[in-house]
Amino acid sequence: MSQATDHDRLMRLATYASTATAALLITVKLAAWLATGSVALLSTLIDSTLDLAASALNLVAVRQALVPADDDHRFGHGKAEALAGLGQAAFVVGSGGFLLAEAGSRMVHPQPVSHGEWGIAVMVFSIIATLALVSFQRMVTRRTGSMAISADSLHYTGDVLINGSVIVSLLLAAGTGWPLADPLFAIGIGGWLMINAWQIARLSLDTLMDKELPESDRARIRAILATHPQVRDHHDLKTRTSGRQGFIQLHLELAGDLSLVEAHRISDEVEKAILAEFPGFDVIIHEDPAGIREERTEFR
Structure with missing residues (x-):
């Protein structure tokens, strides 16, 4: 198998893995949110839903980027990856904005968190699954140099931190009876999503604007x-x-x-x-x- 063919196969596998992981996490987080009512947990459910949409977009973009150069595209189709990155950034901004609005509402009208242990169990499972995905994506990025996979990996790395912060918020809200811990952590997560979106968008714009190598x-x-x-x-x-x-x-x-x-x-x-x-x-x-x-x- 040639190096190019091996790289193409790895990039496709990475997009399939991220799409499947997002779908799995949506299922378990939806069940946990319905049981707990935690807005911080809702934030990760929203994020995983957007992850699925972004990963599906990434899958289509990578397939297009791997199409060889042709008579109408003599320089190839590689910029499809950058366009997918901008789409990912837009998804993340939308989820972050919704989360900040929901957290603001909970700050004004706090609500107790129930069955916090369920949410914690789901977050631990999410961290393990996401770490496995990120490890695979980083290996693919090292071997292929794919910007789309790199942007997706950056996004899911943020998810690991988000899931960890949700565990802390659930422990504080359920263990100490301090209901504001839940929306405060959700606001922090929303801010992280915005930063994440900017990083992805910057990488994509650099490619689309033909930025020089370092x-x-x-x-x-x-x-x-x-x-x-x-x-x-x-x-x-x-x-x-x-x-x-x-x-x-x-x-x-x-x-x-x-x-x-x-x-x-x-x-x-x-x-x-x-x-x-x-x-x-x-x-x-x-x-x-x-x-x-x-x-x-x-x-x-």
Whole structure:
């Protein structure tokens, strides 16, 4: 099995796993919320419901992102992952807003929490199931570099913290008889959801807006160029990513008296050196005679 095929299989498995996990947690949390009436538990039920919608969207987006490049999409379909990330962020903002409104209502009109032990048992089960999913997603992200799976993993990592905070709120509300503990923790969870949504949206927008690779990666590229003895200089280094696919383009400045064949040979050597550090990237190199200054927009 080729590396690309293995990566595709892992990404699909990750989307199936997240969708199945969200569906399972919705079932058990719904039963626990009906038994306890806890607004903090309701918050996690809402979050799991949104998780299911986001994971289903992710599943469709990943399938689209894995479609090979075609005549109408020469750069592939990788940005479908970023669009799914924006959809996930929108879902999370909606759930966070609803939760904050519900928690505010409970602050004004506190209600006791019953059968807190049921809710705690469900939260422990949710933490175990979510940790297993996050561990798998992180392994997939390390091996594939998928932004959609990474965003989904970030979301579910937040769920682990949320479920832990719900356990604390249930213990306080049921054990001490302090009903405000439940909505206060729900407000904290709502704030966390908003932060989570911003992180997901930022990652997605960076891809959609063709943000440059981190400066550390650009420095690695410049170091590779500097090691070749026949490369006089370079300019117009541009980088971006689209899903798992990355793109690097630059102009090499070479001695003006080189033959076209020799210039091409040097360019190929530089390309191979870059691909050794950035496998799977699409590298485009243009050769220029050194010392000829063209009118161009200068970038770092």
